[in-house]
Amino acid sequence: MIQNNKQELYQICRSNIYKYYLSEIPKWKQDDKRNEILDRLSEELNYVDCDEMFSLYLAVYFTLRDCHLTETYLSTRGAIGNSIIPYLLGITGIDPIQYGLDYHFFYKKKKTPQDIYL
Secondary structure (H helix, E strand, O other), X not given: OOOOHHHHHHHHHHHOXXXXXXXXXXXXXXXXXXXXXXXXXXXXXXXXXXXXXXXXXHHHHHHHHHHHHOOOOOOOEXXXXXXXXXHHHOOOOOOOOOOOOOHHHOOOOOOOOOOOEO
């Protein structure tokens, strides 16, 4: 069982910020962008604050990671692209910040786990 799902989810997402956002940005602009991303990530995690949703994200993340390691390819679909959390986990390739997507659309009801289709 995964202990402290919110903290683990935050750490995985935070560790991927450079990969998904900062690698293409000049170093002198990275602090502002990092703060923007961390603010959005914290805002979403605090909005969701539902252990079932954190568990779902982690289960999908680990499933996709294992599939990639064994060269079994899957894709996701649905409103999941509106959230920065699955983007930073590599669950979706849609950058919600680039496209100005509102994560509230994905979380239909606050603190209610939503579907992620594989």
